[in-house]
Amino acid sequence: MVLEREKYINSINLNTGTDFPYLVLDVANGVPHPRNPGFQVMHWHEDLQFIYVLAGTIEVRTLDTVIAAEAGEGVFINANVVHYVGRRGKCHYNSFLFPAYFLGFYAGSPAKAFVDGVTENGQIPLFHFSSKEEGSHAVLSLLRQLAELEKNKTEFYSYEVLVLLSSLWLAMRKNLTLLPEKKESTLRRRMHKILSYIARHYGGDLTLEDLANSANISKSECSRCFRLSLNTTPYKYLAEFRLSEAARLLKNTDRPVGDIAAAVGFHQMSHFGKCFREKTGYSPREYRNLQKRDKAAPAIPDVTGASPKE
Numbered sequence: 001m002v003l004e005r006e007k008y009i010n011s012i013n014l015n016t017g018t019d020f021p022y023l024v025l026d027v028a029n030g031v032p033h034p035r036n037p038g039f040q041v042m043h044w045h046e047d048l049q050f051i052y053v054l055a056g057t058i059e060v061r062t063l064d065t066v067i068a069a070e071a072g073e074g075v076f077i078n079a080n081v082v083h084y085v086g087r088r089g090k091c092h093y094n095s096f097l098f099p100a101y102f103l104g105f106y107a108g109s110p111a112k113a114f115v116d117g118v119t120e121n122g123q124i125p126l127f128h129f130s131s132k133e134e135g136s137h138a139v140l141s142l143l144r145q146l147a148e149l150e151k152n153k154t155e156f157y158s159y160e161v162l163v164l165l166s167s168l169w170l171a172m173r174k175n176l177t178l179l180p181e182k183k184e185s186t187l188r189r190r191m192h193k194i195l196s197y198i199a200r201h202y203g204g205d206l207t208l209e210d211l212a213n214s215a216n217i218s219k220s221e222c223s224r225c226f227r228l229s230l231n232t233t234p235y236k237y238l239a240e241f242r243l244s245e246a247a248r249l250l251k252n253t254d255r256p257v258g259d260i261a262a263a264v265g266f267h268q269m270s271h272f273g274k275c276f277r278e279k280t281g282y283s284p285r286e287y288r289n290l291q292k293r294d295k296a297a298p299a300i301p302d303v304t305g306a307s308p309k310e
Contacts, residue, residue: 013045014034022098022102022158024146024150026092027085027092027094041084042063044081044083046079047099048079048099049076050075050095050146051074051096052093052140053071053073053074055071055091056071056088056089056090056091057070058088058093059085059088061086061230064187064191064229065126074128077125078124114170114173127176135175139168142171143168146161149164187228187229188229190217194214196214202242202264203242204265205265206265242265243275247280247287249263250288257284257288261273
């Protein structure tokens with residue numbers, strides 16, 4: 001099944017449109033720097049992403065896979081993969097995002113085949129670099145160097161980044177076995193249908209039965225799919241998605257707050273304001289004013305699990 005990425009949130013690289021669209025997020029206890037506005041639900045981006053864990057433990061989830069990485073370990077997330085990054089308790093990590101063309105060297109380069117072989121392979125949504133595996137040591141060493149480079153930037157910073165990224169990709173590619181495409185899992189197929197249905201109908205009065213019917217499964221199976229895939233409940237995910245859409249409308253439109261609340265599925269303004277403040281620490285109007293003053297929006301802990309999500 002072709003992934004309908006437009007049904008999920010596209011997280012845009014904050015440096016897109018610049019001459020060096022390389023973004024490094026320093027995330028401590030769920031708070032990213034630089035601030036990355038919006039609510040953290042399942043999302044995707046066109047960039048490649050590497051993560052290096054400095055302290056604690058993170059969880060990286062796709063629709064049918066979960067990886068836990070501890071301090072000193074790393075994760076690769078392929079382009080266009082629907083995912084989110086969470087944490088188990090206190091945690092600190094660096095996230096490195098960049099476009100795949102950084103690795104191609106020049107137009108027509110044979111190096112491109114070593115990039116496309118990964119980015120166009122649906123069987124490699126993400127990869128865990130464990131400190132216990134000898135084959136991961138070279139990758140982890142390069143990730144540590146990228147993290148250190150952020151603390152000690154020189155006039156050669158951009159060139160040093162490109163050299164390290166190319167070396168990182170080569171080290172990963174040498175130890176990565178490319179598998180042929182295989183049939184999509186039942187869980188992934190069901191979650192595609194349900195989350196796409198939510199993205200189309202979140203403004204209405206959705207019930208658990210509606211979500212279950214969208215994938216032709218029972219209500220109990222629907223709840224089980226959410227628990228296995230996202231470690232949350234259908235209700236919590238729906239609430240998070242609605243708040244995420246409300247934040248987007250508050251930031252990008254001048255629509256009245258009451259209209260926005262109704263548009264995203266909140267029938268009572270007081271309930272909307274309470275939920276929004278619980279997630280941001282700000283009222284909807286305060287959040288909008290922050291955006292108008294060109295200040296970063298607050299980091300939003302996710303409700304899709306027991307701990308906040310990036």
